[in-house]
Amino acid sequence: MTWSRRMRDGMVFEKLDRCLVTESWFHLFTFSFIRVLIKPGSDHLPLLVHVLNKPHKEIRNCKQFRFEHMWVAHEESSAVIEESWNRDEEANVQQCIVNCGQALENWDVTVFGNVRYGIQRKKKELEQAYITAQVTGVSRQLHDCLDEFNDLYDREEIMWRQRSKVSWLREGDRNSRFFHSVVNTRKAKNNIASIQDDGGNWHSEIKTVEKVVVDYFKQIFITSNPLHSDIEHVLGTVDQRVTAEMNAKLNRPFTVEDIRVAAFDMGADKSPGPDGMTPLFYQQYWHIVGEKASEMALAFLNLRQALPDINHTSVVLIPKNEHPCMVKDYRPISLCNVVFKIVSKALANRLGEILPEVIGPNQSAFVPGRMIFDSSFIVFETIHYMKNKRAGGANHMALKLDLSKAYDRVEWAFLEGMMLRLGFSQQWTSLVMSCVTTVSYSIMVNGTNTEKFSPSRGIRQGDPLSPYLFLFCMEGLSCLLQRAELDGHIRGVAINRYAPTISHLFFVDDSILFLRASLRECDVVLDLLRQFSLASGQQVNVDKSAILFSSNTPVCLRESIMQHLGVQKILDRDRYLGIPIMIDKSKKAELQLIKDRLWKRLQRWKGSLLSIAGTDTLIWNSTVNGSYTVRSGYYVARSLLGHDDIHVDDRSPVWRLIWSAHVLPKVKYFFWRVIQDILPTKPQLQRRGVPIDLNCVVCGGNESSLYHVFFECTFSRQVWVIACPWLPVYLESYEYGASFRRDRQSQTIVRQQWTPPTQGRVKINTDAAFSQHRQEAALGVVFRDTDGHVLLSGITRITNVPNSLFAEMYTIRFGLLLALSYSFVTCEVESDSLLANIELNRQTPSLWEGGSLILQIKHIVSSFDFCSFKHVSRVANTLAHNLAHLDCDVGANYV
16 A cells, blocks of 8 residues: 555555556566555655566576477478487387477577577678678678578567467567567566465565465365265266267277377467477477377377376466465466377367267356357346346345366366266276376476476366366256255246246356345355365355345345355446446446457557557558458458359449438338349249249239339329329439439530649649559650640559559659659649549558558658649540550660
């Protein structure tokens, strides 16, 4: 607290320990932190900033091997891996991985080299190459040096991207600075400078910090030795759900293809385990390592041979909040060896096939075919009903439970019992439990692994099997609640008399119960949670749990229930699966929080990670100006589906008239259906196989077509006469006006001609003839004075022109350079390209892919006393148009 004050209702404490620094400063002093100093006699506490460029307690330098993704692009990497992997034919997979890691480390030092030092060295060589090229006129060495320099930058970007764990940024300019910033920020955030133990004592020495962390997790991972009777009490409520056919599907032999699919299902950039190998290593070099990895996996899965020493896991600690103090403020994430995850993933893939038949409908997480938002929508509607329930005899309550360290507290005996009770065979259960019980852990503190220890309970976050196994654990609590509901001990909530009763919904460890607001049902729920805790090891965190009552629940009853349950938090503005549980009358105000959070993240990302001097802009390649349109998106989607024969309708003015009309959207949609002839008229229904006659049901006409329905039918004619008596006059006036406009347009076209420039200026007319097939363009320019006399004209031909807009821009640049060479510095430039003039007169940065060409033109314009750009018709640009169509050789200029 940086200041405190005594108020009427107690003390108020304000924490303001923050300091603003620039990004460059933070890169220099990554491990800086703030301490609040105690100052007796004052409630204002000063802040002390520790400026450090390394951890204030020296960390032991014990660098672990890690497979670098930048090695893949090197032509020698495959040979190094193949030689080391096959060096010893008798070695198991674990020994081959060790041999491969050692060989790669030696090769990295002797051949590949340090990227950052290589960039510094190559910069000096590049400077020398520039000097040599200027003196000798030979640029081969310079080009080779530039290629090597760019290759080093590519390697650096891959290196920092791998360390940044950023998976959503795929393409664009080199993002080394961005990735480096992410790495430094995360490194500083995850660094544990000091830790507080359970007794409230602070520790900052690295050895004592490690001891506090290891002791905490050893205590978490030690089994509570649940009694067999407690486990059987919960299992007694579970019915068998796995059939013999399902077990046969699970127990069928695994194949090499199953192992390969499991290996390639993992994200290539995922973090490595203790052996340092990432999924990319196996995916890129599967032709080398796949055979031996498959043999090991199949020996365990099919022959039940013991796993080699690959089931060791490093646990990294990720802060849960901005200022973690104790070990419980960190979230443990398990980094398993990828070769073990291949085995676990193969089991998970097969288990997922039958999971929807095993897990009850009250759980929606990780179950194929069930949407993540199913539970949230049900919760939202139920809470909405409770909020609006202001009368009636039934009082309801919703209890949101928070399970503390849910994965880490799963008792193995309970998990095995649940699987057997659900009907899984002993063979399959033993196979899965072997993956769970043979694990060993080491905690990674500030990049260094602590001593190994073996747990006696818990499942790992990071193991592909763990989400499914936790579902089995929570199914035990679901069955307890369902049995209590069937016996009438608890009653759920039904939003109307025909709706099903909802008593509970689970999404992993996010649990919410719906009950009658009574002390009796509270006792029942507390007893059920106690039984489940004794059997499974799970513990409810009362401090983070919350409760909500229906609007008709008396205040005195609410207070009694909250005191009885020990829950003090009201479920008001909470969220379930990221969605607000309740929304007041103003939906805009309630949902504004989502928009604000998104905007805040975008601004923070933009402000700290983007270079303002060279902002990256996403360009849509399917339009000439780089901006996305629905029309271009439709064409791209069609082409991706293979429908390249897109029919362009020649009635586009009709569509523009319809979609721009000031009518209701449903009216526009109706017009669209009329023009497309997809209304359910009798001929349409008959074409779709409906047995129906074609006679009009109103007038008895022979064919009830679309034209008949709207215009020929006697009833339709009466409707037109009554609704629009002015229609005949309007149509006659419209036809007269259209005829007048056609005549006037023809006269206007005749009058469009070249106009002279303002006195004292020169007019430059430009045009280009573009060949899509040859990717060439012929450029033509003509200079005239105020009397219309031709002062200068020029033509040239260039290659490698992407499209017609590029050709027009190159022509304008050609004309401006020609004007400067002949000292014409007050010019009016005219072109018949509307897009080119729009881009050149744009005040905001251009999104067109040729933005650099626009910058060149504007840079040339800065040398003029006056220069303007104007769009004219083809008729007014005839001379330049004719010049562009004259024959000339590529690269030649004729002036």
